[in-house]
Amino acid sequence: MSEIEERRKFLTRMWQVGGGLVAAAGAWTTWDLLQPLPTAGFGGKVRTLPPESIPEKGVVEVSAARAYLTRVNGEVVALSEKCTHLGCRVPFCESSSRFECPCHGTVFNRAGDYLAGPAPRGMDRYPTEIGDDGLLYIDTGSRSDGPEPGSLEIDEPATGPACAAEGGHG
Ligand code: FES
Structure with a gap:
């Protein structure tokens, strides 16, 4: 050949x-x-984002988990969007960088710590884990009580006017 x-x-x-x-x-x-995705909807493990895409001082809403993702001292934390007073959905106010409940005025800081209002504690939390796919999962089937009033994990001043004072949230 x-x-x-x-x-x-x-x-x-x-x-x-x-x-x-x-x-x-x-x-x-x-x-x-x-x-099939190894996730369920609310009540199970909800697949979200790569953890590195969660900003250092911002908040990402995950509607499917009825939760927010934020960073607290470098760690990603998942906060339940349900107010610990009477269960209203608590929006994040971009101008103040605080969670402000529209129902009775409870205010939480970006970490979900209680700041003011009738709620008995800070925002409740869900455990998170990194899946084999490198994405962050929120376990919405396992909620734990938010921190007691008076314990602040972060000490960030409001970044601007409260949304409640403006009559709207954003
Ligand atoms: S339900 Fe949020 S303050 Fe009452």
């Missing part, structure tokens, strides 16, 4: 191997996409 024929045979074999790998990768991806 001449050198040219050997080279041609070798290249043909390489193309076959490459094609086989592409087909295998495609089949694997298809199979992977068709798998």
Whole structure:
């Protein structure tokens, strides 16, 4: 067999191997996409974001978990959006960087610590974990009570006017 024929045979074999790998990768991806997500809706583990995408001093709402993600001293924390007073949904006020309950005026800081109002404690929390896919999961089936009034995990002043004072939330 001449050198040219050997080279041609070798290249043909390489193309076959490459094609086989592409087909295998495609089949694997298809199979992977068709798998049900290992998550449930509210009440189970809710898949969210890569943890590094949660800003240092911001708040990310995760509607499916009825929760917020924020960072408290570097750690990602999941806060229940349900007010610990009578259960209203507590929005995050961007201008003040505080959670302000529209029902009876309880105010929580960005970490969910109680600041003022009739609520008996800070915002409740859900455990979080990093999945095999590198994403952060919120376990909404396992809620723990928020911190007692008077214990502040962060000490950040309001960044601006309260939304409640403006008559709206945002
Ligand atoms: S329900 Fe939030 S202050 Fe009453």
